Amino acid sequence: MARKAFPSPLPGVFYRAPAPDKPPFKSEGDAVAAGDAVGLIEVMKIFTPVLAEEGGRLVKFLVENEDAVMAGQPLYELDR
Amino acid sequence: MKHVDPALMSISKILIANRGEIAVRIIRAARELGLATAQVFSEADRDMLALKLADEAIEIGPAQATKSYLSGEAILRAAAAVGADAIHPGYGFLSENADFAASVEGAGLTFIGPGANVIRQMGDKARAREAAAAAGVPTVPGSQGRLTDFNHALALGRRIGFPLMIKPSAGGGGRGIRVAEDADALVNLLPAAAAEAKAAFGDGGLYLERFIARARHVEVQILGDGEDAIHLYERDCSLQRRRQKVWEEAPATMLPADIRERLCAAAVRLARAVAYRGAGTVEYLYDDETGEFFFIEMNTRIQVEHPITEMVTGVDLVCAMIRIAAGEKLRIRQDEVALKGHAIECRINAEDPARQFMPAPGVVTALRVPAAPGVRFDTMLYPGCVVPPFYDSLLGKLIVWDETRAAALARLGRALGELKIGGIPTTIPLHAALVRDADVAAARFHTRWLETWLAANPLVETALP
Numbered sequence: 001m002a003r004k005a006f007p008s009p010l011p012g013v014f015y016r017a018p019a020p021d022k023p024p025f026k027s028e029g030d031a032v033a034a035g036d037a038v039g040l041i042e043v044m045k046i047f048t049p050v051l052a053e054e055g056g057r058l059v060k061f062l063v064e065n066e067d068a069v070m071a072g073q074p075l076y077e078l079d080r
Numbered sequence: 081m082k083h084v085d086p087a088l089m090s091i092s093k094i095l096i097a098n099r100g101e102i103a104v105r106i107i108r109a110a111r112e113l114g115l116a117t118a119q120v121f122s123e124a125d126r127d128m129l130a131l132k133l134a135d136e137a138i139e140i141g142p143a144q145a146t147k148s149y150l151s152g153e154a155i156l157r158a159a160a161a162v163g164a165d166a167i168h169p170g171y172g173f174l175s176e177n178a179d180f181a182a183s184v185e186g187a188g189l190t191f192i193g194p195g196a197n198v199i200r201q202m203g204d205k206a207r208a209r210e211a212a213a214a215a216g217v218p219t220v221p222g223s224q225g226r227l228t229d230f231n232h233a234l235a236l237g238r239r240i241g242f243p244l245m246i247k248p249s250a251g252g253g254g255r256g257i258r259v260a261e262d263a264d265a266l267v268n269l270l271p272a273a274a275a276e277a278k279a280a281f282g283d284g285g286l287y288l289e290r291f292i293a294r295a296r297h298v299e300v301q302i303l304g305d306g307e308d309a310i311h312l313y314e315r316d317c318s319l320q321r322r323r324q325k326v327w328e329e330a331p332a333t334m335l336p337a338d339i340r341e342r343l344c345a346a347a348v349r350l351a352r353a354v355a356y357r358g359a360g361t362v363e364y365l366y367d368d369e370t371g372e373f374f375f376i377e378m379n380t381r382i383q384v385e386h387p388i389t390e391m392v393t394g395v396d397l398v399c400a401m402i403r404i405a406a407g408e409k410l411r412i413r414q415d416e417v418a419l420k421g422h423a424i425e426c427r428i429n430a431e432d433p434a435r436q437f438m439p440a441p442g443v444v445t446a447l448r449v450p451a452a453p454g455v456r457f458d459t460m461l462y463p464g465c466v467v468p469p470f471y472d473s474l475l476g477k478l479i480v481w482d483e484t485r486a487a488a489l490a491r492l493g494r495a496l497g498e499l500k501i502g503g504i505p506t507t508i509p510l511h512a513a514l515v516r517d518a519d520v521a522a523a524r525f526h527t528r529w530l531e532t533w534l535a536a537n538p539l540v541e542t543a544l545p
Binding site: 010011012013042043044045046066068 | 124142143144146430431438439441469470471472473
């Protein structure tokens with residue numbers, strides 16, 4: 001098992017859930033398959049899903065829900 | 081500096097509760113009126129142009145709009161801290177938030193816009209429609225209440241006219257809508273529509289509304305002082321992508337003179353009926369084929385595209401709304417509002433037209449702005465400025481005026497050729513292509529024309545300047 005951090009594809013605001021009243025896409029400890037949505041990035045009012053580049057177990061999020069993030073900033077870590 | 085009227089003495093310092101190009105526009109108007117300005121800003125906007133132009137600036141919170149420009153509490157705290165006696169909300173953000181307007185009034189400050197009650201009334205679709213109908217403004221024909229049975233639906237359908245939309249009473253956001261081309265289709269579609277509405281919304285109730293396939297978006301600019309109201313003619317904002325306006329014109333050249341008069345007069349009736357105060361816009365769908373127009377909604381704020389109306393009427397709308405908020409009565413009568421020439425506005429957005437209009441924040445490395453008579457560029461850009469990812473993508477508005485629409489199009493083509501924004505992709509190539517299009521040249525378009533056109537005319541990659 002190796003731990004790896006995955007970067008934000010875009011600059012903007014990071015969201016863990018598809019909508020404020022919805023459960024998060026993934027919680028820490030969840031299994032993640034490549035292509036699963038793990039969050040959303042809002043850039044200029046446009047929402048783009050953050051899709052897992054690889055499969056594994058989501059160890060932790062490195063940013064908070066609604067944090068402002070830069071492109072390339074690590075968002076979450078997987079054990080894989 | 082312009083002469084300051086005694087009436088304006090009720091306001092001395094305006095807090096600008098917005099950002100971007102509209103903040104710059106409001107500061108300019110306030111300065112010409114001899115008023116002090118205080119500009120709010122978020123952490124992401126510490127270098128924005130409005131801060132360099134305002135008399136003072138105050139930071140209100142983090143980059144996320146919900147914690148800064150959308151926080152009524154943060155805005156009110158800022159107003160108290162700088163000693164502002166009025167707040168201009170611009171457009172978007174808190175501009176049509178009735179609770180915010182009420183809290184501004186409650187704090188003893190002047191909200192530059194209509195009263196909270198009018199914002200609330202117009203923000204409620206059903207109440208706005210009722211107010212329009214009561215003022216004799218045509219609304220989209222439809223069934224007043226829910227359908228009871230097939231015969232009822234058929235009778236209503238024939239009265240409303242086909243094609244029509246079957247809409248769920250409990251729905252919203254365009255979900256569950258079906259279009260029936262004729263009476264047979266209506267009968268066929270009703271059972272499934274009712275079942276789906278029941279499943280989706282827990283309520284199988286349906287109502288009918290006329291479907292207008294090829295409508296234009298035509299809107300009328302209003303100014304009211306709480307007693308009297310006037311119109312400043314109309315704009316055609318039919319060129320839209322994903323319901324966002326892309327290109328606007330004033331006037332709507334295809335409107336026959338008698339229809340223009342009726343459409344504008346209806347907007348004034350609505351404004352008077354609600355004792356409208358400030359600048360507002362009454363939006364209509366206009367059916368080219370039948371010459372009918374129908375009320376959609378009223379926007380109770382300054383609009384992005386207000387400059388084209390300023391260009392064809394010579395009235396400074398932002399100054400006018402500040403004067404009205406300060407207690408002045410309308411300075412011009414309806415018969416003094418004269419329409420002259422033609423104006424077009426192109427919204428220049430930080431989006432890449434070659435990549436499905438993907439938003440493209442970044443650093444503006446270079447800027448060349450067109451000029452000469454009849455050309456105006458409302459923007460917050462300067463060379464080296466940062467366009468943050470947190471807010472909308474509008475970079476500026478290129479506005480041209482000329483004596484005729486054909487001349488304005490030629491001038492627009494020239495100005496677009498001069499405009500250069502370096503470092504980030506923009507929608508300039510889209511506008512350059514639209515200027516050359518035969519349908520655009522003939523003003524032959526409707527609200528869904530642009531999306532069809534984009535599917536047929538994909539914009540190819542252009543190198544970043």
